[in-house]
Amino acid sequence: MEPITIIVGLIALVVGAVGGVFYGRNQLLNKQRTTGQSLITEAEAKSKEVLEQAGHQANQVVDDANQRAQSKLDEADNNISRRRRELEQEEEAVQRRRIQLDKRMDDIERRSERMEQREQQLNKRQSALDRKANDLKVQEDEQIEELQRIAQMTLEEARTSVLEAAEKDARNDMARIIRQVEAEAREEAERRAREIISMVVQRLASEHVSEISVSVVSLPNDEMKGRIIGRNGRNIRSFEIATGVDVVVDDTPEAVTISSFDPVRREVAKRTMEKLVTDGRIHPARIEKLVTDTQVEVNEMIREEGESAAYVTGVHGLHPEIIKLLGQLKFRTSYGQNQHAHAIETAHLAGMIAAELGANVEVAKAGGLLHDIGKAIDHEIEGTHAIIGSDFIRRYGVSDDVVNCVAAHHHEVEPTCVEAYIVEAADAISGARPGARRESLENYVKRVKMLEEIANGFEGVEQSYALQAGREVRILVRPDEIDDLGALELAKNVAKQIEDTMQYPGQIKVHVIRETRAIDYAK
Secondary structure, X not given: OOHHXXXXXXXXXXXXXXXXXXXXXXXXXXXXXXXXXHHHHHHHHHXXXXXXXXXXXXXXXXXXXXXXXXXXXXXXXXXXHHHHHHHHHHHHHHHHHHHHHHHHHHHHHHHHHHHHXXXXXXXXXXXXXXXXXXXXXXXXXXXXXXXXXXXXXXXXXXXXXXXXXXXXHHHHHHHHHHHHHHHHHHHHXXXXXXXXXXXXXXXXXXXXXOOOXXXXXXXXXXXXXXXXXXXXHHHHHHHHHHHOOEEEOOOOOOEEEEEOOOHHHHHHHHHHHHHHHHHOOOOHHHHHHHHHHHHHHHHHHHHHXXXXXXXXXXXXXXXXXXXXXXXHHHHOEEOOEEHHHHHHHXXXXXXXXXXXXXOOHHXXXXXXXXXXXXXXXXXXXXXXXXXXXXXXXXOOOOOHHHHHHHHOOOOOOOOOOHHHHHHHHHHHHHHHOOOOOOOOHHHHHHHHHHHHHHHHOOOOEEEEEEEOOOOEEEEEEOOOOOOHHHHHHHHHHHHHHHHHHOOOOOOOEEEEEEOOOOOOOOO
């Protein structure tokens, strides 16, 4: 509480007391007027007592106020003293920091002076180095001019000569290293491949019989030809319309030939013709009935053959349409090899190779079984059998890896899994085994001639020979036009062009020979 407030309170208390006294006195006077002079004396005594009490209380209030004011003043003095000490400490800290900053500024100035001195020294050294570099450049130019004068060759000509020599040495070293690495890799790969292939072939041990689907129906006698033709040719026309084939009745004794691009139609027609010849009743109604019965019979046999192939190879879950096409391969041959048996054998080979290499056996088997399925319908759809087959099985939910195995086994698309390479190898093994396939003399001569034409079409080739029934082409090159590295590139380019432009069973070895001969005569 402030001293002024206390004083005002005391004055108010005194005034109130005085007023009360006067008020009481007046009241007493009025009363005493009626009660007597004795009461006045009593009232004065009481008022004096009240005044004394009021004065005593006022003194106490004043003393309390003074004590409180003094304590507040003491507390304020203490706060002021503490704040003054804090300010003095802060001022001392600021002074110390100022001294430290001054020292740092002095250090920075000294360092700056030293840096300027070093910079001046570096500039002097750089100037000296520049002068020395100019002197060296002048000496180098003089030496180059002297060397050019002595060698009678310009700098560019010397550089070109050195680069050519270095390039030649590098190419020779590169060719030697490439030959060494390729020889080591080829030796190891061939050893491992021979082991796997020999083991797989021994485990399979399947029989190979060259089959040719010849649609020729034997007749008991030549008189049967007239009955087959019928009056005015009605029987043969009905037969051709019902079966969709062409019947050739020529001078071949006791035989007629059935021609059709569709092997299933040809088989239906052949069986129907055999039944008609055996039965002896040949007329349009009988022909239509036997054709219908034979179609049902052949379709059932196709389904059974497809299911048998899937069961034997362990490939399950195939769509019925895929099973149907798989069975139709029974009537399809390639180079005399039955494609149904070829598909089964390829599946077995691919599965065993995949097991040896740690690949997916199921994918390899499925890819091997279905790799030539497009041949069953390639006469109906335009395109290669690999692409046709892969598109067909993709529509029926076959996995992407198996589809890639089918599409990539003739390198028409890029293989995306190791099983595709395995299926390609198994297909080559199945087709290249002795007795597996055969081809006509005309195709053989054409292939051999084409091999030599491809080899002779490259620059630097002197002669080329097709050997081993067209399974190897030997190329002699001019050594002054093709070096060792060029011989390696030529072998790869010829092999690539053969793969792109020719169709052949198995593989063809490209053998490039570069030979340098030095000949002299003693006279």
